[in-house]
Amino acid sequence: MEDFIEYILQFGSLNKQQIDFIKAQTTVLELQKDAYFSEAGKVPKQVGFVVEGVIRGCYYNNKGEEITRCFISENSLVVDYFNFENSTASSEYLQAGTDCRLIVFSKQNWEDLSETIVGWDTIKNKMVQKCLFQKSRKGPVISQDATTRYLEFMANYPSLINRIPLAYIASYLGVTQQSLSRIRKNIR
Amino acid sequence: MEDFIEYILQFGSLNKQQIDFIKAQTTVLELQKDAYFSEAGKVPKQVGFVVEGVIRGCYYNNKGEEITRCFISENSLVVDYFNFENSTASSEYLQAGTDCRLIVFSKQNWEDLSETIVGWDTIKNKMVQKCLFQKSRKGPVISQDATTRYLEFMANYPSLINRIPLAYIASYLGVTQQSLSRIRKNIR
DNA sequence: ATCATTTTTTACCAAATGGTAAACCATTTC
């Protein structure tokens, strides 16, 4: 929980009373590996903060292939914010890649923050925009070959390689599992 | 200009007086093909709205290769918002892919909107977040082969193929110009 | 420990893509 408060305070100042109010709006959510935080076709109902574990964002293309679009590890917000705000159905899944512990806000509680804490909206928007901005830049670069993408993935997410199935990493990097395996062999 | 007002009104309501105030904060900027709207290493100073033309976002990797990260065509916001807000240097270029006409706000004028128009911040944030969200999803899918990426590009940006150099499209799709040319031949 | 299941690696060949070089085409400039 303290990590979460620290995370928020990056984006603005809050007094003790305000912090206590925020804490009071949260609940803890434990997700087992493979459980969904939110699902395609459903309206996302919660904003989460990853305390422990890794969440991945994924969807299925028209051939039924699973595509991993992002990984969200400790000390990050996890939410399909656009659809959460607009109460529209998401097109992708947010799934626990490992067992996870999250701090979550219901939509009601999240909105109560805006009405109760002066300046919360400013903090909130900075937080959400930084999230979206990072997501838009941190992914694998399509013009690089698969080996380079894998090496950069390891540099960006050093803690993930031994925690999540290689199939997820392969689908994130846009290669088959077999190709990724070959790449790993050639690197050693 | 009317297109811009219409664009804004998607995200909230404004009365005539407020709309006039917004208009008064804008200037028109004409950019010739290849001119920069903002540059890597510099702090972005303006928010723009594309009235006519196509802007592309691009950067250079450590091999000096140019990589196109996005295209922004008519009736869209164009701004490196994260760095604009934080007054930090951008890492990429926003460059005119064709001759362009933009409506622009200086940073001062953009901020004046927040102080003058009640509810502007809500509209602004919805606008910016939708921008970032779309950018994070509309790009080529790394797990698809080059032909599929090209076909989807044409479906997503039908108006661009005959307006901008193919080299830009190739670097956006993550293939060489020669490969793109071969792909185009095989499709006919 | 054994079996069943899942995950990861390997092998083989076909297909796609990159790199280099040259040709081709359209537009501008003199």
Added chain:
DNA sequence: GAAATGGTTTACCATTTGGTAAAAAATGAT
């Protein structure tokens, strides 16, 4: 009109990646 320039296509071959199948290794359950 000729020359120069920039953009696009073609051709060739080397390299990378995908698809299919099977083996090996790791994990979990009985």
